Structures are given as C-alpha cells and as structure tokens.
Amino acid sequence: MAAAQEAKRANILVAGAGSTGLAAALAFSRAGLRTLLVGRVPPPLPGRTVALFEAxxxxxxxxxxxxxxxxxxxxIEAIRMIDDTDQLLPVPELTLRAREIGLLALGVNISNDELVAILLDLCRAHPEIEMVDADIADYELNGDGVAAILADGRRLEGDFLVAADGRNSRARAMAGIDVKEWTYPQVALTAMLRHEFPHENISTEYHTRSGPFTLVPLPGRENAPNRSSLVWLMSVADARRRLTKPREELEFEIEDYDKSELGAMKIEGEVGQFRMGGMQVSKHAAGRLALVGETCHVFPPIGAQGLNLSLRDVADLEDCLASVDLRNGRELSRALARYDRHRRADIGFRTHGVDVLNRSLIIPYLPVDLMRGAGFIAMTALGPLRRAVIREGVLPHLVLPRLMRRPAERNDAPDAPQRRAGSRS
Incomplete structure (x- = not known):
C-alpha cells in the first residue's frame, strides 16, 4: 500500500531508453508534458552508425x-548505387545528389553511440523529463491510465504509454498486438574504417548477390582524415568465415569489394554483427498505448530507413496528440486511429520496398534482374523521376509531421504547441 501511495505520475510514460525512446521523451516534454522515461540505456554497438536524412x-x-x-x-551530399551482381543486362551507376532537390546535404551520418549520448544529455537536462534507470517487470493498461511496475516493486503511472522498448516489446505483448516476423539468410557486419583517399561526403552502396555493401562517410579525426562506416550484408556462412579471419585479411577483402576506390582500409575498434529479419504489427496503437521504433517495424539496413522511420513514428505521434486532452478517451481514440492510418501507410510502403530490393539481390532470377536494372536505367535517364525518388527518401510526402516540416537552417527553436486544457497532470 505504501508503494502505491508513493507512485510517481506523469502525463507520458516512455518505455525504452534507446535513441527512439530518448527522442520521444524530448518531443513530448518539448510540448509541455511531464514525462517519465523508463529503461536501461543500451550498451555500445560496435561499428554502428545512423544516416539521418533531411526530415x-x-x-x-x-x-x-x-x-x-x-x-x-x-x-551526406550524395548516394552512389552500383550494381555489382554480374547480371546479364549491364546496369548504369546511379547517383542521387542533394543539390538536385535544392539541399546542401541529404542528411548526416553519426555514430549510434554518439547520437544516444547527445539525446541522453538533453533528456537529463530537461526539467519536464524524469529518467528512471530500471527494468519494467509488468504493465497495467486500462481506460483511465497506464502504469509500469518496476522490477524492484516501484510503480510509475501516467495518462499514456509510448512503447519504445524494442522488437521484443513487453508493452506490445501486454496490449495484445499481434506481430508478423520473418528472417533473411543474411548477417550484417558493421565497422568503422580509416581509408587512404577522401570520400567527398558521398555514400557508396554496391549491390551484390549477398546484399548491399555500403560505405557511409564519417568525419575525420586526428591522424585519420578519411573515415567511413561499413554495413555489409552477407550469408551466415560468409559472416562466420570473415569474423574468424585475421584483421588484415578482412581489411584487404573490404578494399577489394570497394574496388580500391578509397584505397587501403584499416578497421577501427570492433566489428559488429546482427542477423537480418523483418517485422510488422497488426496495429500501431491500442487503448492508451502507441508503438514507435522497433516495437512496430524491423527490416534490413537498406536505404538507411530504420531510425529515420522510427523518428517519424515519434514526430507523427506527437503531432496526432498535440491538441488532445489525454484524459478524454474519445478524443484520444480518434487521434490514435489517425496515427495508425499514417503509420500503416508509411511503414508498409518502406517495408515492402526494402523487402523487394533485398530479395531481388539475393535471388538470381533473370526477370527480377531485368526489372531492377530497368528501374536503375529509368532513374538515371529521367531527371524528374530521380528527383522524386530523392525527395521521397529524405522528405517523405505520405506523412511529414509538423516537427519535420521547417527547414533546419534556423538557429531559433520553434515555439511549442499550445496544449489543450486538462492535458497536464
């Protein structure tokens, strides 16, 4: 009983302290909502970076x-895509440049660990955010509010729960939301690289029969002016073989896959790995809960859509709830129905596109090769089509929430939206 009397309460409970959960806490607290951010900060991820596009x-x-x-x-000023599948029909190299759509850059590439550290510092400094470094053992979800029961018995309460606790989300399971999962016969190796020649702020993606081999530009460091991050998809057997190789042999193989365009390669730190798979959910919100990030979508790291899509989840949810009294069940239900429609369209489109491209690479089927090659040829030859593809990749037209609409050249922070009366505790 004493523990129940001492329960902390906020407008928003965010479950999960990875980059998506941290961004969600900042987005809702920016709007004036008291936020409890609950979860463990994830451990470092070797070799992992995130390419964040314009939105x-x-x-x-x-x-x-x-x-x-x-x-x-x-x-990232441009993205080069090179067909390296040795298919029958020669496919031209395709380059997507930021300047074609009036931008200085398509986005920015940053270490995943550095991004988490930046968002974590901002959350710790925000007066409307309270961080609780603990594991959640259970949830209570009802029509009046939500509660998280911690492993040590403490109870946290709120008006609404944002589930950002990953692909094995306990919150999603408690809400009874169904999941569809699938796997690919691939593993991704990730690493930070030093190389001999400059990358010119261009990301290069070789499409091979085992999946994409991608080098994304990183900033230089003292004694290492030229650096890139590597995401390399391959078979499980090849990943096992390469991970047991001497470091120098693996570096030679990476240089060979890049056709020596960036010169000699040196691996910084550890090489990371993760198995390729996909996931979709039956719905993106239920009752007083909404799913964001890898609680509701997972797919291979092709086109750098993963975290960009997760941040769009957060921005879209904040947009849908911006003028809602969180204690009014009818208003909340309408807002979440809108959120589910938006995310179903956006996530479904991206998931299908990435799945088709990945399977088209690893299945050597001539009609599929011809269709993929025809697409490359059309985008290379037709400027309007190419520019439309670039815009859709960095500034999607299907859903562009309010917090993603204003260009980032300004120095002033946007005004926080006015909340409805009764939307705060």
Missing part, C-alpha cells in the same frame, strides 16, 4: 539536438 535533421533541430549532431557527424 530527421529537421526533427532533431526542433528537439535542440542538431548542432551537437552536426558537430559529431558527417554530411
């Missing part, structure tokens, strides 16, 4: 994080 850059600007992100990251 995400604008969102980070709205959260007050962009200046720090740009200081630690490297701009």
């Amino acid at each position: 995400s850059v604008r969102f980070l600007d709205a959260l007050g994080a962009l200046e720090r992100v740009k200081a630690k990251g490297c701009p």
Whole structure:
C-alpha cells in the first residue's frame, strides 16, 4: 500500500531508453508534458552508425539536438548505387545528389553511440523529463491510465504509454498486438574504417548477390582524415568465415569489394554483427498505448530507413496528440486511429520496398534482374523521376509531421504547441 501511495505520475510514460525512446521523451516534454522515461540505456554497438536524412535533421533541430549532431557527424551530399551482381543486362551507376532537390546535404551520418549520448544529455537536462534507470517487470493498461511496475516493486503511472522498448516489446505483448516476423539468410557486419583517399561526403552502396555493401562517410579525426562506416550484408556462412579471419585479411577483402576506390582500409575498434529479419504489427496503437521504433517495424539496413522511420513514428505521434486532452478517451481514440492510418501507410510502403530490393539481390532470377536494372536505367535517364525518388527518401510526402516540416537552417527553436486544457497532470 505504501508503494502505491508513493507512485510517481506523469502525463507520458516512455518505455525504452534507446535513441527512439530518448527522442520521444524530448518531443513530448518539448510540448509541455511531464514525462517519465523508463529503461536501461543500451550498451555500445560496435561499428554502428545512423544516416539521418533531411526530415530527421529537421526533427532533431526542433528537439535542440542538431548542432551537437552536426558537430559529431558527417554530411551526406550524395548516394552512389552500383550494381555489382554480374547480371546479364549491364546496369548504369546511379547517383542521387542533394543539390538536385535544392539541399546542401541529404542528411548526416553519426555514430549510434554518439547520437544516444547527445539525446541522453538533453533528456537529463530537461526539467519536464524524469529518467528512471530500471527494468519494467509488468504493465497495467486500462481506460483511465497506464502504469509500469518496476522490477524492484516501484510503480510509475501516467495518462499514456509510448512503447519504445524494442522488437521484443513487453508493452506490445501486454496490449495484445499481434506481430508478423520473418528472417533473411543474411548477417550484417558493421565497422568503422580509416581509408587512404577522401570520400567527398558521398555514400557508396554496391549491390551484390549477398546484399548491399555500403560505405557511409564519417568525419575525420586526428591522424585519420578519411573515415567511413561499413554495413555489409552477407550469408551466415560468409559472416562466420570473415569474423574468424585475421584483421588484415578482412581489411584487404573490404578494399577489394570497394574496388580500391578509397584505397587501403584499416578497421577501427570492433566489428559488429546482427542477423537480418523483418517485422510488422497488426496495429500501431491500442487503448492508451502507441508503438514507435522497433516495437512496430524491423527490416534490413537498406536505404538507411530504420531510425529515420522510427523518428517519424515519434514526430507523427506527437503531432496526432498535440491538441488532445489525454484524459478524454474519445478524443484520444480518434487521434490514435489517425496515427495508425499514417503509420500503416508509411511503414508498409518502406517495408515492402526494402523487402523487394533485398530479395531481388539475393535471388538470381533473370526477370527480377531485368526489372531492377530497368528501374536503375529509368532513374538515371529521367531527371524528374530521380528527383522524386530523392525527395521521397529524405522528405517523405505520405506523412511529414509538423516537427519535420521547417527547414533546419534556423538557429531559433520553434515555439511549442499550445496544449489543450486538462492535458497536464
């Protein structure tokens, strides 16, 4: 009984302290909502970076994080896609440039660990956010509110729960939301690389029969002016073989896959790995809970859509709830129905596109090769089509929430929206 009397309460409970959960806490607290952020900060991820495109850059600007992100990251001015499948029909190289759509850069690439550290510092400094470094053992979800029961018995209460606790989300399971999962016969190796020649702020993606081999620009360091991050998809057997190789042999193989365009390669730190799979959910919100990030979508790291899509989840949810009294069940239900429609369209489109491209690479089927090659040829030859593809990748037209609409060239923070009366505790 004493523990129940001492329960902490906020407007928003955010479950999960990874980059998506941290961004969610900042977005809702920015709007004046008291927020409890619950979960363990994830451990370092070897070799992992995130390429944040223009819509995400604008969102980070709205959260007050962009200046720090740009200081630690490297701009991506263009993306080169090179077919290296040895298919029958020669496919031209395709380059997507930021200047074609009037931008200085398509986005910025930053270490995942550095991004988490930046968002974590901002959350710790925000007066409307209270962080609780603990594991959640159970949830209570009802028509009047939500509660998280911690492993040590403490109870946290709120008007609404944002589930950002990952692909094995306990919150999602408690809400009874069904999941569809699938796997690919691939593993991704990730690493930070030093190389001989400059990358010119261009990300290069080789499409091979085992999946994409991608080098994304990173900022230089003292004694290492030329650096990139690597995401390399391959079979499980090849991943096992390469991880047991001497470091120098693996570096030679990476240089060979890059056709020596960036010269000699040296691996910084550890090489990371993760198995490829996909996931979709039956719905993106239920009752007083909404799913964001990898609680509701997982797919291979092709086109750098993962975290960009997760940040769009957060911005879209904040947009849908911006003028809602969180204690009014009818208003909340309408807002969440809108959120589910938006996310179903956006996530479904991205998931299908990534799945088709990945399968088209690893299945050597001539009609599929011809269709993929025809798409490359059309985008290379037709400027309007190419520019439309670039815009859809960095500033999606299907859903562009308010916090992602304003260009990021300004220095002033946007005004927080006015909340409805009764939306705060």
